[in-house]
Amino acid sequence: MTKTVNILGATGSIGRSALDVLSRHRGEWRVRAIASGSRVRELAEAAAACGAEAAAVADPALKDALAAELRARGLATEALAGPEALCSIAGDRGADAVVLAASGAAGLPQAFAAARAGRRMLLANKESVVCGGALLQSEIRRHGASVFPVDSEHSAIFQCLAAATPGQRASAVIWLTCSGGPFRTRRDLSGVTIEEASTHPRWKMGRKITVDSATLMNKGLEVIEARWLFDIPAERIRVVVHPESVIHSAVAYCDGAVMAELGVPDMRTPVAVALAWPQRIESGAQPLDFLHLKPLTFEAPDTQRFPLLAMAYEALSEGGGAPIVLNAANEVAVEAFLGGRIPFLSIAEVCRRTLDQVHFGSPDSPEEILEDDRRAREAARGLIDSSLR
Numbered sequence: 013m014t015k016t017v018n019i020l021g022a023t024g025s026i027g028r029s030a031l032d033v034l035s036r037h038r039g040e041w042r043v044r045a046i047a048s049g050s051r052v053r054e055l056a057e058a059a060a061a062c063g064a065e066a067a068a069v070a071d072p073a074l075k076d077a078l079a080a081e082l083r084a085r086g087l088a089t090e091a092l093a094g095p096e097a098l099c100s101i102a103g104d105r106g107a108d109a110v111v112l113a114a115s116g117a118a119g120l121p122q123a124f125a126a127a128r129a130g131r132r133m134l135l136a137n138k139e140s141v142v143c144g145g146a147l148l149q150s151e152i153r154r155h156g157a158s159v160f161p162v163d164s165e166h167s168a169i170f171q172c173l174a175a176a177t178p179g180q181r182a183s184a185v186i187w188l189t190c191s192g193g194p195f196r197t198r199r200d201l202s203g204v205t206i207e208e209a210s211t212h213p214r215w216k217m218g219r220k221i222t223v224d225s226a227t228l229m230n231k232g233l234e235v236i237e238a239r240w241l242f243d244i245p246a247e248r249i250r251v252v253v254h255p256e257s258v259i260h261s262a263v264a265y266c267d268g269a270v271m272a273e274l275g276v277p278d279m280r281t282p283v284a285v286a287l288a289w290p291q292r293i294e295s296g297a298q299p300l301d302f303l304h305l306k307p308l309t310f311e312a313p314d315t316q317r318f319p320l321l322a323m324a325y326e327a328l329s330e331g332g333g334a335p336i337v338l339n340a341a342n343e344v345a346v347e348a349f350l351g352g353r354i355p356f357l358s359i360a361e362v363c364r365r366t367l368d369q370v371h372f373g374s375p376d377s378p379e380e381i382l383e384d385d386r387r388a389r390e391a392a393r394g395l396i397d398s399s400l401r
């Protein structure tokens with residue numbers, strides 16, 4: 013029987029990878045609804061390509077523009093708009109799975125909606141896991157939702173942990189691999205340009221996550237993401253720089269065995285794993301050829317040049333609202349960097365100062381998380397504005 017899927021963030025890098033994988037399995041999967049932030053033309057084009065029944069933009073003011081784009085393509089796709097429409101798509105009980113691939117904390121309400129509706133969650137939006145923390149995980153458990161990580165490292169860990177018993181997990185150590193980003197070997201980061209920070213050495217991704225990879229904040233977010241997705245404490249999550257990005261992460265067991273997942277860097281693989289698990293389906297990714305592999309290398313991360321990785325561990329250890337504050341400050345700082353308002357090195361500086369200045373207890377609801385997020389953003393923006401004066 014054909015299964016149905018909804019995709020949040022359908023116009024983005026992950027969304028397009030998901031649509032590509034799905035296009036290879038039209039007999040088994042049908043796209044029911046898709047959503048994006050504000051790019052209505054791209055969303056209508058995606059609707060035309062995948063035949064979605066409904067399409068939604070986050071910006072409520074763009075509903076008519078979206079409807080016009082859909083009409084212009086002769087589509088009967090229903091046009092929806094606003095944050096509630098996106099949450100309805102995320103929590104749609106008529107869909108067999110939902111891809112959560114919006115960028116940033118904007119994806120948090122959608123993750124809670126999917127969790128509360130007990131959905132099969134194909135989860136790429138790491139910021140919702142970072143900000144949602146224990147609360148999101150408890151909602152997932154309470155409502156019987158299931159999470160299939162799409163982030164490449166977490167997909168690898170998920171696969172490496174698949175056969176582990178609770179006892180084996182209890183002492184397992186996670187090795188999160190990290191490409192090192194574009195500045196792995198660059199000593200002086202003071203003159204980094206927007207273009208340099210927006211070019212990843214291995215992966216083609218959205219702008220925000222690409223800059224996060226350049227600061228190593230992406231790895232910091234992924235440490236926090238791993239802590240919650242796999243219920244493993246930070247002390248047993250280690251980061252190793254592996255510039256070739258062939259090993260996507262590994263799990264070390266107490267008997268010395270290390271399970272790793274390898275492959276060419278192509279996000280269609282983790283999307284296909286999440287979509288089909290426990291089956292395996294064609295993703296379109298090239299096979300890995302061991303006979304033509306260059307040497308695989310490893311080194312320790314440099315937390316002096318890349319302080320955001322250490323800051324993420326610190327936020328985890330502080331607990332409460334600290335991960336929300338760090339994530340919010342980072343989103344504001346990356347946006348300011350991409351807008352040419354602050355230099356690259358100020359991203360970490362803004363995060364450091366916001367983390368020192370803003371403290372919240374553990375939130376009790378998604379609304380409280382969003383309020384903490386809002387207040388942390390305000391503080392980070394204040395710091396940026398005062399530094400520019």
Ligand SMILES: NC(=O)C1=CN([C@@H]2O[C@H](COP(=O)(O)OP(=O)(O)OC[C@H]3O[C@@H](n4cnc5c(N)ncnc54)[C@H](OP(=O)(O)O)[C@@H]3O)[C@@H](O)[C@H]2O)C=CC1
Nearest residue numbers: 021023024025026048049050051114115118136137217218
């Ligand atoms: N790209 C990758 O390879 C990987 C990405 N991830 C994670 O996946 C998520 C998506 O990343 P990526 O695809 O690179 O990002 P992109 O910037 O390429 O795409 C972001 C998507 O989110 C949509 N969007 C923007 N604002 C909102 C909103 N308020 N509500 C709903 N959707 C919105 C965008 O719509 P619009 O086009 O209209 O702006 C777009 O479809 C991030 O959390 C990232 O960390 C994780 C691992 C790898």
Ligand SMILES: CC(=O)[C@@H](O)[C@H](O)COP(=O)(O)O
Nearest residue numbers: 163164190191192193225230
């Ligand atoms: C593809 C993916 O999952 C990204 O998160 C990727 O890992 C970024 O690479 P680095 O953060 O290791 O540079």
Ligand SMILES: [Mn+2]
Nearest residue numbers: 163164165234
């Ligand atoms: Mn990743």
